[in-house]
Amino acid sequence: MGGYKSQFQHGLDSPLTSMHIQRMTKTPPDITLIANWKMYGNSANTVEFSDYLLKNSHHWPQGTKVIFCPPACYLPVATQVLGKEKRGAVSVGAQSAHAQQNGAHTGDISAVMLKDVGCAYALVGHSENRQSRHLSDADVAAEAQAVQQAGLVPVICIGESLEDYTNGQAFAVLTRQIQAFLPHMQGAYLLAYEPVWAIGSGKTPTLAEIEKAHQHIKAQLQSVSHNVKQVRDSTPPVLYGGSVKHDNIKNILDLPSVDGALIGSASLSVAGFEAVLQAAFNSDK
Ligand code: PGA
Numbered sequence: 294m295g296g297y298k299s300q301f302q303h304g305l306d307s308p309l310t311s312m313h314i315q316r317m318t319k320t321p322p323d324i325t326l327i328a329n330w331k332m333y334g335n336s337a338n339t340v341e342f343s344d345y346l347l348k349n350s351h352h353w354p355q356g357t358k359v360i361f362c363p364p365a366c367y368l369p370v371a372t373q374v375l376g377k378e379k380r381g382a383v384s385v386g387a388q389s390a391h392a393q394q395n396g397a398h399t400g401d402i403s404a405v406m407l408k409d410v411g412c413a414y415a416l417v418g419h420s421e422n423r424q425s426r427h428l429s430d431a432d433v434a435a436e437a438q439a440v441q442q443a444g445l446v447p448v449i450c451i452g453e454s455l456e457d458y459t460n461g462q463a464f465a466v467l468t469r470q471i472q473a474f475l476p477h478m479q480g481a482y483l484l485a486y487e488p489v490w491a492i493g494s495g496k497t498p499t500l501a502e503i504e505k506a507h508q509h510i511k512a513q514l515q516s517v518s519h520n521v522k523q524v525r526d527s528t529p530p531v532l533y534g535g536s537v538k539h540d541n542i543k544n545i546l547d548l549p550s551v552d553g554a555l556i557g558s559a560s561l562s563v564a565g566f567e568a569v570l571q572a573a574f575n576s577d578k
Contacts, residue, residue: 323356323357323552323578324354324356324357324358324546324552324553324573324576324578325358325359325360325483325530325532325552325553326357326358326359326360326553326554326556326569326570326573327359327360327362327386327416327448327485327532327534327553327554327555327556327560328342328359328360328361328362328556328560328566329362329388329416329419329534329555329556329557329560330361330362330363330364330388330557330560330561331364331388331421331557332364333364333561334363334364334367334561335367336367336370338562339363339367339370339371340370340374341563342361342363342371342562342563342566343361343370343371343374343375344374345563345566345567346359346361346375346383347374347375347383349567350381350382350383353382353570353574354574357382357573357574358382358383358384358553359382359383359384359570360383360384360385360386360413360414360448361375361383361384361385361386362385362386362387362388362414362416363385364388365387365388365389365402368385368387368407368410368411368412369410369411371385372385372410372411372412376411377410377411384412384413384414385411385412385413385414386412386413386414386415386416386448387402387407387412387414387415387416387445388415388416388419388422389402389415389416389417389419389422389436390402390403390404390407390415390417390436390439390440390443390445390447391403391404391436391439392432392435392436392438392439393439394439394443403439403443404436404439404440404442404443404445405443407440407443407445408443408444408445412445413445413446414445414446414447414448414483415440415445415446415447415448416447416448416450416485417433417436417437417440417447417448417449417450418433418436418437418449418450418451418470418474419450419487420450420452420487420489420492421492423450430469430470430473430474431473433449433470433473433474434473434474434477435477437449437474437477437478437482438474438477438478438479441478441479441480441481441482442479446480446481446482446483447482447483448482448483448484448485448532448555449474449482449483449484449485450484450485450487450534450555451466451467451470451471451484451485451486451487451510452466452467452486452487452488452489452491452492452534452535453466453467453488453489453490454466454489454490455489455490458488458490463488463506464506464509467486467506467509467510467513468509468513471510471513471514472513475514481529482529483529483530483531483532483553484510484514484529484530484531484532485531485532485533485534485555486503486506486507486510486531486532486533486534487533487534487535487555488506488535490535491534491535491536492534492535492536492557493536493557493558494535494536495536496535496536497535497536497537497541497545498535500544500545500548503533503545503548503551504548504549504550504551507531507533507548507550507551508550510531511528511531511550514528514529515528530552530553531550531551531552532551532552532553532554532555533545533548533551533553533554533555534554534555534556534557537554537555537556537557537559537569538559538569539559539565539568539569539571539572540572542554542556542569542572542573542576543572543573543575543576546573546576546578547576547577547578554573556569
């Protein structure tokens with residue numbers, strides 16, 4: 294255990310050759326972990342999980358940030374325990390947000406409403422959501438924009454399908470997805486790189502593939518966005534997601550270009566998430 298190393302430079306002028314200098318100017322939060330419960334859980338274990346995070350966060354290394362994303366109906370349960378907005382190391386996030394503030398959208402929830410119940414973050418463009426709601430890249434960009442306008446921080450999920458991966462199109466897909474939202478960003482956001490084929494499958498890319506994808510993403514953020522001030526000033530954290538477990542998180546977090554992880558099934562219980570956290574804290578970061 295111990296504090297994360299932060300002596301490496303974060304800038305990426307030459308992404309494929311700067312692995313060893315990336316973290317020199319890295320500033321907290323160094324590691325962000327997201328617990329995405331998807332459509333699992335109930336009020337009792339939402340309280341239990343929130344309570345666990347609340348009572349244990351002071352043991353975590355400095356710079357650790359956890360965002361808890363329970364199903365929408367349990368968000369007020371979580372914020373009641375954890376407090377509203379960003380407070381300390383633990384925040385509450387939604388799993389999706391509609392692009393409109395209000396309107397005739399049965400079953401949907403707007404970012405303004407999420408803000409009202411105390412969320413600080415919202416996932417946007419999770420592949421399960423892109424698929425079930427037939428979201429285009431432009432729809433995801435509109436949702437990310439709405440989340441920022443409501444005063445929350447979007448966590449924008451991108452990633453290639455198995456077909457794209459197999460056809461060698463992964464980087465082209467990532468570039469396309471980034472170019473769709475980047476011009477609309479007006480403030481802070483996070484990115485989650487989630488290869489669709491790795492989500493819930495128990496499969497992950499190799500460590501080298503994850504590192505290369507993150508370097509590609511960061512290089513894109515810098516090259517595509519050189520006129521967007523807040524992006525030029527600091528590259529947003531890029532998290533990896535897709536079958537992250539206690540037995541692979543350390544190696545993933547140790548990759549120079551990985552700034553955290555989005556965790557689904559391994560976050561569904563206190564015991565499971567505690568195992569993930571323990572492994573994460575043994576990371577060199
Ligand atoms: P998983 O889910 O960890 O169960 O693969 C990741 C995600 O939420 O996208």
